[in-house]
Amino acid sequence: MKDYDVIVIGGGPAGLAAAISADKEGARVLLIEREAKLGGILKQCIHDGFGLVRYGEKLSGPEYAQRFIEEFHIRNIDYSVLTYVIGIEKTEHYTVRVVNTKGVTCYRTKTIILATGCRERTSKQISIHGTRPSGVFTAGTAQAYINILGQMPTKKCVILGSGDIGLIMARRLTLEGAKVCGVYEAKDSPSGLTRNILQCLEDYNIPLYLSHTVTRLFGEDRLKAVEITKVDEKMAPIFGTEEIIECDALILSVGLIPENELAESLHVEIDPRTKGPACDQDFMTNQAGIFTCGNALHVNDLVDYVSESGELAGKAAARYIYKDREYISIDTDNEFLYFLPQKIHIRDIENEMTFYFRSNQVLKNALMTLSVNGKQILKKKYRNLKPPEMETFKLDISQFKLTGDDKVTAALKGENP
Amino acid sequence: MSRIVSEKSLNNKLREAFNGNVTVHIENNCIRVTGKLDNWDDIIKACRMCVSKDKNLHVVNDIQLIGSKIPDMRLPKEHSKELEGERPDVLIVGGGISGASIAREISKWNLSILLVDKEPDLALQASGRNDGEVHPGIDLNKGSLKQHYVLLGNRMFDRICEELDVPFKRRGQYVCFSNRCLYPLIAAFAWQRKYICGVKDTRLVGRRELRSAEPNLNDEFSFALYNPSAGCVSPYGLTIAYAENAVQNGAKISLNTAVLDMDVKNGQILSVNTNKGTLYPKIVINAAGTFAEDIAAMAKDRFFSIHPRKGTNSILDKKVAHLINSIASAKFIMKQKKTNTKGGGILRTVDDNLLVGPNAVETYEKENFATDRSSIEEVFNKQKKTAKGLSERDIITYFTGVRAATFEEDFIIEKGRKTKNIIHCAGIQSPGLTTAPAVALDIEKMVIEQLSEMQQVTRKESFNPKRKTIPILREMSDAERTRLIQKNPDYGVIICRCEEISKGEIIDALNSPISVPTVDGIKKRVRPGMGRCQGGFCMPLISQIISEHENIQMHKVNKSNTDSYITLGEAKEASL
Numbered sequence: 001m002k003d004y005d006v007i008v009i010g011g012g013p014a015g016l017a018a019a020i021s022a023d024k025e026g027a028r029v030l031l032i033e034r035e036a037k038l039g040g041i042l043k044q045c046i047h048d049g050f051g052l053v054r055y056g057e058k059l060s061g062p063e064y065a066q067r068f069i070e071e072f073h074i075r076n077i078d079y080s081v082l083t084y085v086i087g088i089e090k091t092e093h094y095t096v097r098v099v100n101t102k103g104v105t106c107y108r109t110k111t112i113i114l115a116t117g118c119r120e121r122t123s124k125q126i127s128i129h130g131t132r133p134s135g136v137f138t139a140g141t142a143q144a145y146i147n148i149l150g151q152m153p154t155k156k157c158v159i160l161g162s163g164d165i166g167l168i169m170a171r172r173l174t175l176e177g178a179k180v181c182g183v184y185e186a187k188d189s190p191s192g193l194t195r196n197i198l199q200c201l202e203d204y205n206i207p208l209y210l211s212h213t214v215t216r217l218f219g220e221d222r223l224k225a226v227e228i229t230k231v232d233e234k235m236a237p238i239f240g241t242e243e244i245i246e247c248d249a250l251i252l253s254v255g256l257i258p259e260n261e262l263a264e265s266l267h268v269e270i271d272p273r274t275k276g277p278a279c280d281q282d283f284m285t286n287q288a289g290i291f292t293c294g295n296a297l298h299v300n301d302l303v304d305y306v307s308e309s310g311e312l313a314g315k316a317a318a319r320y321i322y323k324d325r326e327y328i329s330i331d332t333d334n335e336f337l338y339f340l341p342q343k344i345h346i347r348d349i350e351n352e353m354t355f356y357f358r359s360n361q362v363l364k365n366a367l368m369t370l371s372v373n374g375k376q377i378l379k380k381k382y383r384n385l386k387p388p389e390m391e392t393f394k395l396d397i398s399q400f401k402l403t404g405d406d407k408v409t410a411a412l413k414g415e416n417p
Numbered sequence: 418m419s420r421i422v423s424e425k426s427l428n429n430k431l432r433e434a435f436n437g438n439v440t441v442h443i444e445n446n447c448i449r450v451t452g453k454l455d456n457w458d459d460i461i462k463a464c465r466m467c468v469s470k471d472k473n474l475h476v477v478n479d480i481q482l483i484g485s486k487i488p489d490m491r492l493p494k495e496h497s498k499e500l501e502g503e504r505p506d507v508l509i510v511g512g513g514i515s516g517a518s519i520a521r522e523i524s525k526w527n528l529s530i531l532l533v534d535k536e537p538d539l540a541l542q543a544s545g546r547n548d549g550e551v552h553p554g555i556d557l558n559k560g561s562l563k564q565h566y567v568l569l570g571n572r573m574f575d576r577i578c579e580e581l582d583v584p585f586k587r588r589g590q591y592v593c594f595s596n597r598c599l600y601p602l603i604a605a606f607a608w609q610r611k612y613i614c615g616v617k618d619t620r621l622v623g624r625r626e627l628r629s630a631e632p633n634l635n636d637e638f639s640f641a642l643y644n645p646s647a648g649c650v651s652p653y654g655l656t657i658a659y660a661e662n663a664v665q666n667g668a669k670i671s672l673n674t675a676v677l678d679m680d681v682k683n684g685q686i687l688s689v690n691t692n693k694g695t696l697y698p699k700i701v702i703n704a705a706g707t708f709a710e711d712i713a714a715m716a717k718d719r720f721f722s723i724h725p726r727k728g729t730n731s732i733l734d735k736k737v738a739h740l741i742n743s744i745a746s747a748k749f750i751m752k753q754k755k756t757n758t759k760g761g762g763i764l765r766t767v768d769d770n771l772l773v774g775p776n777a778v779e780t781y782e783k784e785n786f787a788t789d790r791s792s793i794e795e796v797f798n799k800q801k802k803t804a805k806g807l808s809e810r811d812i813i814t815y816f817t818g819v820r821a822a823t824f825e826e827d828f829i830i831e832k833g834r835k836t837k838n839i840i841h842c843a844g845i846q847s848p849g850l851t852t853a854p855a856v857a858l859d860i861e862k863m864v865i866e867q868l869s870e871m872q873q874v875t876r877k878e879s880f881n882p883k884r885k886t887i888p889i890l891r892e893m894s895d896a897e898r899t900r901l902i903q904k905n906p907d908y909g910v911i912i913c914r915c916e917e918i919s920k921g922e923i924i925d926a927l928n929s930p931i932s933v934p935t936v937d938g939i940k941k942r943v944r945p946g947m948g949r950c951q952g953g954f955c956m957p958l959i960s961q962i963i964s965e966h967e968n969i970q971m972h973k974v975n976k977s978n979t980d981s982y983i984t985l986g987e988a989k990e991a992s993l
Contacts, residue, residue: 034911034914082909082910084911084914084917086891086917097895099890099898099902099909099911100909100910101902101906101907101909101910102899102902102903102906102909103895103898103899103900103902103903103909104895104896104898104899104902106895119949119950119953119954120950120953122813122814122950122951122953124812124813124814124815124951125812125813127790127793127809129787129788129789129790130787130788131786131787132786132816133976133981134936134975134976134977134981134982134983135983138953140953141952141953141954141956141957144957145957145960145983145984146988148957149957149960149961149971149984150987150988151960151971151972151983151984151985151986151987151988152972152984152985152986152987152988153983153984153985154985155985176988176989177989215790216787220491220978221976221977221978221979221980221981222980222981222982261736264736
């Protein structure tokens with residue numbers, strides 16, 4: 001059985017960054033990818049806007065991925081594509097069982113970085129009823145058909161959900177000659193980035209309808225129409241406001257769910273707010289030697305942060321030594337949609353810590369504070385906070401000489417517009 | 418004619434209930450109900466009022482529904498002369514569990530068998546839209562055909578599933594009670610079922626035993642009726658397996674083939690018209706599910722009616738499979754109307770999903786499989802009382818099926834009454850999956866008996882009762898899996914990440930004896946797309962595999978029916 005220091009599961013932007021960073025630290029690294037090519041979902045994201053934070057350039061998804069893939073290959077890091085992890089067993093270290101065209105193979109490793117990305121919510125998970133015709137796609141599936149397979153999934157569609165992939169697909173389908181009847185969003189504010197609302201909808205005169213949802217599908221074979229209904233503040237459909245729109249496809253962009261089935265099989269604690277593992281500043285989960293990063297940890301708004309968390313997790317995993325950790329958890333108030341990391345391990349703090357958070361609602365002139373035992377240690381002002389836009393900051397926490405009795409709290413205040 | 422039913426007193430009751438809009442005539446050994454009503458539920462009520470204790474006397478519904486159009490049977494789009502002039506010894510109409518099991522049993526004989534189904538695959542109606550329970554028969558009283566066959570059928574499942582290589586698990590069934598006071602009553606009921614009805618495995622279990630077997634059920638349950646013989650099987654999996662074994666033994670199956678009408682003279686079906694030509698069968702078997710009445714009418718042998726009753730089930734993520742290890746339902750005794758089938762429960766499938774449901778709603782639309790939010794809510798409100806921890810959040814999908822109930826709520830398994838060369842296998846609703854293996858054997862006897870009068874019928878020496886399924890790689894040992902992958906590397910390429918299905922298994926499905934090269938056809942055979950992402954990741958890959966294997970353009974790959982295309986053609990070049 002081959003031995004590694006770090007096995008990275010997932011060859012998307014998080015996994016590539018993690019593998020490169022662990023390799024830089026001198027670790028023996030193996031990256032496992034279930035698809036035939038590295039790059040993850042970026043392979044089908046042919047629009048631009050990737051890399052603004054990291055490179056100050058607007059790259060397409062494949063271009064962004066290529067920079068990492070090239071570095072990955074220059075470093076000669078071990079990898080295996082078309083390889084699927086069928087199980088992980090905790091032995092003295094970890095044994096990762098994989099299947100590929102050669103058969104079932106096991107690898108031993110000290111640490112694992114889960115960079116498994118996320119999946120899309122489906123029509124059934126948001127309780128859409130009616131018939132079961134073809135023509136109902138999640139936005140990512142429609143994107144795979146058009147950008148990878150070159151196949152047109154619709155000529156006239158309704159998009160439900162204003163998540164970023166939905167907005168990108170509204171523009172993409174329009175450019176390919178399809179009619180996008182509108183983007184319908186059940187919430188009263190858009191889910192996607194403002195820049196995508198402007199560049200993908202407004203520039204192409206695609207209407208956005210807030211507080212509306214799809215309640216029913218029609219058509220026996222192919223989708224023929226959808227029923228759109230207005231919803232109240234609790235997102236419950238308002239009876240009597242139904243409207244039928246003829247279309248041949250419904251494209252869903254109604255949320256992403258971090259994929260953590262492997263993590264769950266290892267009894268990794270999952271934060272109900274992020275739906276990803278709870279972790280410390282090293283991106284390590286409650287299971288010793290199991291690290292997490294990218295969209296498997298939480299759904300990021302920009303790929304740049306996905307890479308960043310991969311790099312940090314890779315470095316930490318490479319340097320990891322089995323030793324009990326002492327933690328204090330960070331208490332956060334309800335104004336946060338979520339706050340990462342959930343806990344700090346207080347011994348041997350070496351580096352500055354990276355934090356990520358999202359607000360629960362739109363806030364103006366917001367103030368985020370971090371306190372130790374009630375004493376503010378950090379204050380940050382934000383003119384605008386929106387749930388679709390993730391915030392991040394760094395702080396060297398070693399200066400506070402934290403002990404197990406200390407209480408760390410994060411608070412968020414702001415005005416409702 | 419038996420006169421248990423008094424036409425006059427029935428008419429008096431009907432007059433009172435429906436203002437003289439409905440009348441009944443006992444004619445031709447049928448209870449024919451006629452009139453006009455504007456509400457389907459009233460039609461059901463009127464027909465139910467006329468049900469006789471005489472088992473040979475069925476209610477025939479000829480009440481006209483005013484104000485709503487009962488939809489016509491959906492027909493396949495294609496027309497051809499593919500089957501023109503064929504003269505099968507046996508024509509089976511319907512590719513559900515009944516038709517498929519009958520085809521397999523008759524394939525033991527040297528006969529030409531043709532099974533037709535109007536749908537693009539087998540088991541697309543009731544047989545593919547139920548919970549797959551193999552019933553113990555605890556809910557049935559002595560005297561009905563259902564009860565007779567459920568006991569026989571249940572016992573046959575181990576052997577049949579072994580022969581056909583179909584996963585089957587006897588998980589056991591608990592019907593749970595909260596009210597301790599009911600214990601003597603239920604104990605008496607259990608005794609009656611065990612010793613009078615012959616459901617021999619019936620016993621009562623107390624709180625402690627129930628708790629240790631099923632720790633996640635409602636804490637209030639104080640005891641339960643337990644039948645360890647209850648099991649589960651994939652209902653479409655078993656149907657496909659039966660049909661494949663029939664094909665291996667020489668039967669022919671023609672999908673997308675609808676029976677349109679028949680030429681009947683002197684009590685004899687001379688020919689059968691389909692969208693693929695006219696056939697001249699010696700015997701016709703009516704296994705047409707909700708359309709069995711329509712087929713009987715074409716054969717001029719209509720002596721029963723089907724009133725469709727739909728039910729919706731939800732499928733839950735495998736992650737919550739631990740909630741239930743068996744099949745469980747609750748009986749909260751209240752002033753409940755007598756319902757027609759059991760009121761739903763929670764079942765752990767062979768594939769370790771939980772199935773929750775079904776409910777029961779009368780409908781005049783035989784093929785309306787649309788789901789409703791209210792059905793799911795109704796079922797969950799009820800079943801959350803059965804198992805704590807049950808949540809709508811874990812639903813990955815839901816489906817509706819339509820039961821083919823007669824007004825007598827029993828099966829009709831008999832030779833034609835006026836038309837000699839038809840055998841009806843009608844009114845097959847729950848527990849029709851459980852009964853199928855036993856019913857098929859009896860129908861086999863009827864067919865052989867009748868054909869033997871016309872010709873010499875001999876056993877097929879080469880009959881092979883064994884069917885081998887597509888290997889399930891995820892269930893194999895590492896060594897066995899590796900061995901198979903080294904022979905065929907496609908078994909090592911995982912296409913469906915949620916269900917761990919390889920490309921090799923998908924290609925095996927495309928090469929199977931009854932290949933249905935559609936996304937749904939593959940899904941029914943080897944499960945890609947059945948998991949939590951519902952095909953989000955694998956559907957494009959499966960489109961591609963089908964396209965390559967069948968050598969068709971990708972936009973010709975369908976989800977299911979001819980018009981269920983997935984893409985329109987190449988981007989930019991698509992005919993927009």
